[in-house]
Amino acid sequence: MTAKALIKDFEAIVGKDNVLTSEADLASYSYDAAVLPNAMPGLVVRPTTSEQLGKTVKLCNDNAIPMTVRGSGTNLSGGTIPSTGGIVVLTTALNRILEINEEDLYAVVEPGVITSKFAAEVAKRGLFYPPDPGSQTVSTLGGNVAENAGGLRGLKYGVTKDYVMGMTFFDVNGELVKSGGKTVKCVTGYNFTGLMVGAEGTLGVYDTITLKLVPPPAAAKAMMAVFDTVMDACRTVAAIIAAKIVPATLELMDNFTIRTVENFRKAGLPTEAQALLLIEVDGHPAMVEEDAAKVEEICKKNKAASVRVAKDANERNAVWQARRDALPALAKVKPTTVLEDATVPRSKIPDMMAALDDIAKKYNLTIGTFGHAGDGNLHPTILTDKRNTEEWHRVEAAIDEIFDRALALGGTLSGEHGIGMAKAKYMKQECGIAAIEYSKRMKSVLDPKGILNPGKLIVG
Amino acid sequence: MADPKKLVEMLKTLEDQLVTCMRCGMCQAQCPVFAQSGREGDVTRGKIALLTGLAEEMIKDPDGVNNKLNRCLLCGTCEANCPSGVKVTDIFLRARAVMAAYTGMSAAQKLIFQKLLTNPGLFNTLLDIGSKFQGIFTKPVDDILGTSCARFNAPIIGDRHFKTLAAKPLHADVPSLDTPAGVSKLRVAFFPGCVVDKIYPSVGHAVLKVLKHHGVGVYMPKGQACCGIPAISNGDVASFQEMVKKNIELFRKGDFDYLITPCATCTSTIKKIWPTYYEDKSDQVALAKIVEKVKDVSAFLVDVLKVSPTDIPGTKTVTYHDPCHLRNSLGVTAQPRTLLQATPGVKFVEMTDAASCCGSGGSFNLKFYELSQEIGRKKAQHVIDSQAETVATSCPACMMQITDMLSKAGASRKVRHVVELYADAL
Structure with a gap:
């Protein structure tokens, strides 16, 4: 349980209605779309303005409470499952499209805007926002940026990172940091925007995001x-x-x-x-x-x-x-659907398809595979029932082997779903120990108390 | 009962269905309640996670879960669009029955379900008396919509702009009917439903006029009971059994080709809920016959009688609201629109989000009136924006809700059943 005094502090920032404390409310933020165990948060907070968001981050840091930012909770790697007793910060009320600029071809949005609603708004002005992740009718742009979401159009149009021109984000102290901008060219300072895209909420909290638009x-x-x-x-x-x-x-x-x-x-x-x-x-x-x-x-x-x-x-x-x-x-x-997204260089697709066939036979599992052949991003989908413990062990072994084979082919753990909790343990295998150590050093400076979405992306 | 162990045991019977939810969260795009509150506990995925948590004893507070469970319109939009095909309505109805058995029902619920709705004679008598005296408590607010509001602070009425009980319910004018097939060579059983009988008898008269016009014989037995949806959606399975049994007894005696209702909710309840929840094995043959024959009135007119659009352009603009129970449960969306286009003088215009829920949800409106209004206001705005003079629909419960919302918005648009408009033009 979260201390009463602390609840009062959060209520003072976002208002009583936007602090959820009941067991039923907390339990409904204990999971996302990943097939992983639930974790009960201590509190759910829903800021409605940028200012409230910054103060919320600061209050979490001052009290050293783990915080997990959540949009629509459609994450497939456990990136939005909170720490037990931690704070879930909802972006669903930060859902305003602040600007669509038809002359300079960009838009500025808050992180809680729904992807397909944004794409439709942009289309009304005769412009095009190409990233189209499978969950676009419910996913938020903040979540898309945090996971560097892809979609069907990746081959020609690229993925979310190719459309993020800049952003403002709160550092762990609640200070607003500006990065990138509204110009096509911008080389001012470190490319924080590049760093923040796909950071899965571990380095800062998005306030506004500037997105590139193209003609359709x-x-x-x-x-x-x-x-x-x-x-x-x-x-x-x-x-x-x-x-x-x-x-x-x-x-x-x-x-x-x-x-x-x-x-x-x-x-x-x-x-x-x-x-x-x-x-x-x-x-x-x-x-x-x-x-x-x-x-x-x-x-x-x-x-x-x-x-x-x-x-x-x-x-x-x-x-x-x-x-x-x-x-x-x-x-x-089957009741349980495990949707993977191991990705290989596209020339290796035939090898990967053969590998998946082997794995399905070896572990005696039903695997249906579809996906973005053009960019090497396959979705081997394991159909199972997690209540069948014996089969579930085989599923876990098969997942391990899918990653082994994808990496052996020069591929990657995740094309578009993120690392989160589900794949953090494989990171070393793909990136090497130096990359993990470098990440940890960076994280220890930017988030010394380790409150920003702990347990995701970098572990061990 | 109030025995937590027993509760867990009963919830465990739902496990095979609960586990089919893969938690993708796509229901967030569909749920009208979630669209208002933005809270995960209000969307289907959240409710299923809570029921799972309760069954697995991860959650200790059944009342908290029950409250979330009730915050559902049972509109079925999520189920119709669920990627994993989760049987949402079935899960929620069964869970509500479990919860009602655990927490018990309120005295008012017991009175309404066990004493009134299962007893059509008493229910009719009481409301007949009510219709004579309601003027004391209410005053008219909108002539075109025909709405009234409370004269003084009345807790049940609140600030609703409601349709008062009809001065003469349908059953008072037409207690029963048994007419032979005419030119159509068809005979239908007619089930008006409670709301049409007591609030919108004009809809019932319209159906009878249309059937007569097309030479369709009518079997309308006296003493019809409620279809049972209010009982079962509040977890009162026993009263539901009684209501269905009464109706089966009445309709098994008749000889008819179809069973027609002008109420989307009654139609979908008979078609989908009766066969799943009615328990008496000895009635299964009679039940199957009724279930097979039930049809929404516009689906009957268009699909069976082949009523088709006229070529003559109309001038009276009419838009259409899709009742959830026709669209999501039965996939009936084209026929009511065809019927409007077949109605001389009508110029049909589509409104934005015709398929979105009006927010009524039967007793949801009574339990969560604020939320129900927030959802309904959006619908009213779409009606107003469509510029149509009249909004037509196929469900009397939607008619009540849309009427309330339009009346409050001060928008004098007419709210009619599609079959009323069609009947007017005959």
Whole structure:
């Protein structure tokens, strides 16, 4: 329990209504979307202004209480699971879009703005914010920045970090630090913005974020290519890139995922196919036509059994519906869904697909794989029931091996879900001891009491 | 009961369903209550986590969890959009039954569910008396909407702008019907539902007029009981059984092709809740027949009688609000719109977020009126912004809520059932 006096202090900052103390309220902030044990916070605080946020950070630090900033709690690596007895700081009331600048192509937002709402607001002004993580209808921009979230458009448009131009953030003492700005070019001082993106709330607390906007593509064309072998699909991906074409999205679905989606939607997917590629090219209409024709040809040359090019908006929607269905359909198969995001250089996708096949057999597990083939970011999805202890041990062993194999192929632990608590123990393996020590030294100076989201990213 | 051990045991029976939630949190985009409060305990993922915590004895305060559990409109929007297909309504109804058994029901709840709603004769008599005397306590506030408010401070009424009880309920005008099939060669059973019978008898008359017009025979037995949703959504499973049984007894005697209701909630309760929760095995054949035949009135008119849009452009602008229980539970969204487009003189206009909940939620409105109003105000604003003269819908409970909200906003828009507009034009 949090001391009464301290609760009063928080109430003085954010108002009584914005300090949650009941057991039911606390328990509902004891988890996020990761398959990890709950941890009960001592208090939940919901600042409604920038000033309140700064004072909240300072009060936590003055009292050496661990604090975890939380938006919508959709984190898949446990980054928003609090420390037991710690404080959860909600950004959900800090949800204002402060500026959309159509002349200089940037926007300034508070961290609690919902990603898809922001994208829609931007689209109303004829502009485009490309990062589109799977949870965009609920995720917050603050969370996206803290995790450096990706999405389907990563291949051509990059990920969240490519759109963060600057920010203001509170250091652990509650002092407001300014970094980056509203200009395309800005080399003033250390690149704190770069450091803060993907820091998972361990180095500071975002106050406002300045995001880059781009003009939207004028046209787009989607297609679905069907393959008899995963290798043919993978070779096609390599051939498309080698032909100097950069599709906006280039997604892969394996046979298990295809069958599960078809079983779910009954949209007529080829259930005998070993792999599907879902491809979209966008840009100037003439270029889209040309690229689409080339991609179609490359698919056929690489033994695609068939290629279906969407003729209209309905057909285009059908192509992407299949992709959107992948996770929901897989999630319905078994009670527990472990969604991984180990990522490899895209040329190694065939090896990674083969490795996943081996792992599924070796540990006798059901793994459906889909993902962003174009950028090497696969989502092997393990379907299990965490109540089955024996199987759960095999799941944990399989996860270990997925990371081993991805790293051996020159890949990374996480393409877009973050390290959080789930993957912190593997960090040494990927980055080496020096990187961990360097991180710790930096952290000990910037957060001497270790209150900023402890237990995440750097451990040991 | 109030035995914590027993509570845990009963909650454990929900475990197989609770575990299907993968905690992705996508329900945050759907939940009207969460949209207002922004609190995780108000969204489905939070409620499921709390029930799990209680079942696993990680949480010690059942009352706190119960309070969160009740802060749900049972609109089903999260369930219709859940990536893992969690059976949310089923979990919550069962959990409410567990909680009601644990904490017990209030005296008022017992009176309403066990004595009144299970006893149609007594319920009707009491409300008939009420309708004669209500003018003493209430005064009209809006002529177009036909709303009233309290003359003096009355705790139940609060500051509601409500539709008063009809001077003459439907059952007083039409106690029962048993007419043969006409040109359509069809005969339907008619289940008006409590709100239509007592507050909006005009909707019931409209349905009867339309059925007559299309040559459809009607079987409308006397003494229909409530569909049971108020009881089961408050955890009173026993009263629910009694209500359903009364209705099965009445309707098993009739010979009909469809069972028609003008109430979205009654339709979805009969279709989805009856077969899941009605326990008496000896009635299962009769139950299955009713469940198979139940249809929303506009779905019947459009899908069965093939009523189709007219080509003649209308001038009277009408927008449509999707009742959650038609849209989310039954997927009925096109037919009421088609019916409006088939109504001569109507110019149909779509409003923003037609599918968002009006915030009524039956007894949710009584328990959490402030929250219910906050949600309802948004809906009223969408109606106003649509510039339509009339907002039509397919559920009398939504009609009451939208009427209250529009009346408070001082917006004189008419609130009608789609079938009333269609009947007017015949």
